[in-house]
Amino acid sequence: MTAEPAWLVQTAAHLRTPIEPRSDGYDRQIGAAVRRDRSVRRTRRRLGLGAFVLASLVAFWGRTPGAARTTVEFEIDAPTADRVSLVGDFNNWDQAAVPMRRGTRPGQWQTTVPLPNGWYRYAFLVDKSVWIADPAKSIAPDADFGQPTSLLVVE
């Protein structure tokens, strides 16, 4: 077996240098994309392809130029909570993305999020540990993370 020439050894060594992703959360981003895709396919299966295409078309044609995003207000009563955050498929279920602020009423937490037309699933994360679906909304049919989520339609 002949030894590899020096230029080839040097080239291969350079090309074997690990490539770091641009962000530390890249692996989590992949995991979130996989879960999102799984969720969309499940919804599509449940609704049937025809209904899914129709809903997509309605959502697409229903958009108003220049007003593509609707500001949605979320609120929940959690009197004993120290902190509450909003997690959903619109923020990759990132508990740090949308922290909620205390509302005007005691125990009330609220936040607003601008969202394009579409279907979303979300929940509230209380004190970084307790996952609560929105009591004011319907529960989404499947629980991707083994936790109940609420369904939101923005149109």
Add this chain to the structure above:
Amino acid sequence: MPENVTQRLVCDLSRLDGVIRPVAPTDGELVARIGQGEIDAFDILVARYRPRSLRFATHFLGAKEDAEEAVQDAFVRAFRGLGRAAPDRFGAYLYRILLNRCRTLATRRLWWRRLAGPIDDGPDIGVPHPAAADAARDEIDQALAQLKPEYREAFLLKHVDDMSYDEMQQITGKSIPALKMRVSRACESLRQILGPS
């Protein structure tokens, strides 16, 4: 009494030795767990294969942004079709998908460049490698960029990922003689650019 306790612990540990070992789950075990609904097991596969995948895609496509897109897309598609994959061959299965995504992205980018006209915005494949600060490394990246895509992919699989020709055949679907020819031509082109003159 304390001596007896110490002795008993030593005995217990020696009995455990060889029985309990921190063995990482195999790809097949992880695929089986995913099949049972444990989606978190896929995160382990991502952590296991992402470094190699990203390195391959970055060298193939030449831009980290494109490479990250291709790798993410490959993992999503791999998860989607996991039921069709041989559980113990997840790596080859993922690489096959990744290679197709890279080819598609490269073709799309070429198409857009042609459509955009003769705007010279640098070489087609100029890998902005974080460690490629020196000229020699830049030269390697530029030389790799000059290879035909099929030669580049064969070279990367063979000499960077250290795959056998059998493994390469599974991934690319090409015959072994064809792959050997591609690797040989890639090496010859690189030698002309990088080798001693």
